[in-house]
Amino acid sequence: MTQVYDRVALIGLGLIASSMFWAMKRAGAAGEVTGFARSQETRDTARRIGLCDRVCDSAIEAVQDADLVVLCVPVGAMGAVAEEIAPYLKSGATVSDVGSVKKSVIEAVRPHLPEKVDFVGAHPMAGTEHSGPESGFATLFDNRWCLIVPDGAPEDATQKLEHFWHALGANCERMEVEHHDLVCAVVSHIPHLIAYTMVGVADDLSRVSDQEVIKYSAAGFRDFTRIAASDPTMWRDVFMTNKDATLEILGRFTEELFALQRAIRIGDGDELFDYFTRTRAIRRGIIEAGQDTEAPDFGRVKVHE
């Protein structure tokens, strides 16, 4: 048992918060865990399934005396939650988050926090297409990366948060804010947009019926539909708040797509073969690095000229 914080407060009780709670219980990482969710229905569900030691009826009540407060709401809601809880935070507390985007969260949260409260951003690179309090499980973060974005936060608060995520099963890697948002645009945000688009195309195509799509979809398309079933609020907020990086990567993606489209049109099989050979090497590299269920090595991800 590794108790890292005496009291932890989780704000927003969905997939990530519930997984954190079960992982905290497994590791004994926190003394008491309080929780708050906006809707009465979610709070009732949390109470029924024993999610959190104490489910509170307000965020203000949940954060009182907490040593660590983790914002587990969609990225577009982080600023308003921070503003609401700020006056009630314990002096010396750490506020963190699990948002998929960092620059906008830091800009939205930090201005509200009192001087004696540190903000250390975190982003577990683990999830599923499910959401809500009943979707979490203790092993979600095992051997997955948790990206830590201190952005000037004190070293002791940062190390303590890393220790906490280690106890929850994750491996930590520190990252600069803007690099984080670019890397996530490459490995997570644009892949989701592509999946949403492909499933939308299949849905729109009147010459192929929905029944046929469901009946004949094999592994590739099934993976797209899994990803495209992810929470619409969460993903709307990701694209609304990581505009620059996602537009940059989307621009690169459409350039490459047009090049492949041209190769198909002019019958340039060599171009396609070479391209597919290069991309296969990336997949093999991930497997050789023992990371077939994890994200690629973030240090190596960069946008080529």
Ligand SMILES: NC(=O)c1ccc[n+]([C@@H]2O[C@H](COP(=O)([O-])OP(=O)(O)OC[C@H]3O[C@@H](n4cnc5c(N)ncnc54)[C@H](O)[C@@H]3O)[C@@H](O)[C@H]2O)c1
């Ligand atoms: N789902 C993933 O794969 C994944 C992975 C890593 C990080 N994240 C990030 O984690 C955060 C939470 O995602 P999730 O998958 O747990 O979502 P979720 O939809 O399962 O849960 C979000 C919870 O926040 C609550 N909520 C929404 N607005 C709120 C508000 N203003 N005040 C209080 N509660 C509010 C919702 O009712 C819900 O209970 C998001 O910022 C997301 O970007 C998600």
Ligand SMILES: O=C(O)C(=O)C[C@]1(C(=O)O)C=C[C@@H](O)C=C1
């Ligand atoms: O595994 C999945 O279903 C996920 O979408 C998880 C995933 C990802 O893209 O890898 C989604 C969003 C996050 O911010 C981090 C992880």
